[in-house]
Amino acid sequence: MYDIMTPGPTQVRENVLKARSLPCTNPDLDPDFFTYYKETCELISSLLHTENQTLILGGEGILGLEAACASLTEPGDRVLVLDNGVFGKGFADFVSLYGGEPVLYTADYLHTLNVHELAAYLEKDHAFKYATVIHCDTPSGVLNDISRICPLLKSYGILTVVDSVSAMFGEEVRADDFQIDLLCGGSQKAVSAPPGLTFVTISPNAWETMKKRKQRIASFYANLMAFDGYFEKQWFPYTMPVSDIRGLRAALENIKADPDILKRHARIAGAVRKALTDCGLKLHTHDGWCNTVSVFDVPKETSSASILGALRQDHNLMLAGSFDVLEGQVIRIGHMGENAREEKLAAVMKALDQVLAKLGVPLNGSLEKAYRNALAD
Numbered sequence: 001m002y003d004i005m006t007p008g009p010t011q012v013r014e015n016v017l018k019a020r021s022l023p024c025t026n027p028d029l030d031p032d033f034f035t036y037y038k039e040t041c042e043l044i045s046s047l048l049h050t051e052n053q054t055l056i057l058g059g060e061g062i063l064g065l066e067a068a069c070a071s072l073t074e075p076g077d078r079v080l081v082l083d084n085g086v087f088g089k090g091f092a093d094f095v096s097l098y099g100g101e102p103v104l105y106t107a108d109y110l111h112t113l114n115v116h117e118l119a120a121y122l123e124k125d126h127a128f129k130y131a132t133v134i135h136c137d138t139p140s141g142v143l144n145d146i147s148r149i150c151p152l153l154k155s156y157g158i159l160t161v162v163d164s165v166s167a168m169f170g171e172e173v174r175a176d177d178f179q180i181d182l183l184c185g186g187s188q189k190a191v192s193a194p195p196g197l198t199f200v201t202i203s204p205n206a207w208e209t210m211k212k213r214k215q216r217i218a219s220f221y222a223n224l225m226a227f228d229g230y231f232e233k234q235w236f237p238y239t240m241p242v243s244d245i246r247g248l249r250a251a252l253e254n255i256k257a258d259p260d261i262l263k264r265h266a267r268i269a270g271a272v273r274k275a276l277t278d279c280g281l282k283l284h285t286h287d288g289w290c291n292t293v294s295v296f297d298v299p300k301e302t303s304s305a306s307i308l309g310a311l312r313q314d315h316n317l318m319l320a321g322s323f324d325v326l327e328g329q330v331i332r333i334g335h336m337g338e339n340a341r342e343e344k345l346a347a348v349m350k351a352l353d354q355v356l357a358k359l360g361v362p363l364n365g366s367l368e369k370a371y372r373n374a375l376a377d
């Protein structure tokens with residue numbers, strides 16, 4: 001087993017593993033399970049600071065994104081796809097798959113989305129049913145300011161769909177204050193449960209839009225409406241993964257019991273970034289660094305595969321490369337959720353010191369030392 005210090009899946013605490021091993025009930029027939037499911041959804045809503053209803057869906061994070069697009073899109077709908085990263089652009093595929101017309105707003109991948117430029121664009125064109133926004137675009141780690149972007153979109157009556165799968169609980173999310181209509185999360189990032197579940201919070205405005213549709217939602221599994229009234233009817237559209245939900249609940253209780261979670265992410269992320277730059281490595285994006293993941297360019301003396309391979313072989317440690325346009329170009333350190341512990345990152349820094357030295361990459365000092373110094377400041 002490797003120590004996974006990747007930007008998801010993340011490490012899982014023992015109480016979460018234990019919760020997943022409890023005896024299984026029949027979730028379609030057990031009234032207590034309906035209550036347990038509903039209370040778990042309510043816990044998610046409260047942790048995300050929203051009155052909106054949450055649904056937990058039996059599938060990995062991608063299902064939440066697809067369900068949001070499947071449930072909102074009707075053929076011919078114009079949808080604004082904010083694109084300053086791989087996931088950002090990816091939303092266009094879901095929109096067109098369900099018959100919508102995605103309009104890409106493409107911005108520099110090395111910067112956080114510029115809200116003033118977006119405002120100028122929207123002044124000229126704002127005839128969109130909804131817009132998609134990525135909170136942290138994980139392949140580059142760029143963080144977008146959803147606290148300003150979503151209210152701006154809503155001021156034009158555009159519904160907001162936010163993918164915060166890799167940011168929530170490591171970065172602040174206040175769904176009601178930020179005016180998010182559909183907010184997607186996943187179990188395997190900062191939540192720190194194993195992969196397998198996604199959840200979506202749904203505003204009254206989004207419910208109303210789904211209910212007013214003229215055409216049926218072109219999916220069963222990705223249809224949020226299929227859950228409408230599930231508790232009153234005591235009926236789920238499909239059998240819920242009981243053990244996954246028990247594990248998720250335990251992980252959410254861990255978050256609830258950890259009021260300093262955002263501060264801890266900020267402190268550790270700040271120290272990691274300072275260590276990387278002090279030692280001469282280059283952070284991939286120029287700004288908008290998310291506190292859940294640090295991404296640096298592969299130094300010219302070596303390759304992504306060499307760094308990742310040596311970390312696995314010599315240190316039993318798994319970091320991540322990236323994919324799509326960033327394939328082979330960057331290394332990603334995941335410091336989200338259970339990974340975000342001071343000593344775990346100290347071990348990563350120490351291993352990187354040794355691996356980079358072995359691969360002939362000159363550094364201006366020790367990453368581990370710089371990291372510890374930054375934490376002490």
Ligand SMILES: *Cc1c(COP(=O)(O)O)cnc(C)c1O
Pocket residue numbers: 008060061062087134136137138163164165166186189
């Ligand atoms: C991880 C992640 C998802 C879920 O998809 P994966 O299959 O786990 O990659 C969705 N959106 C973002 C931004 C993510 O980081």
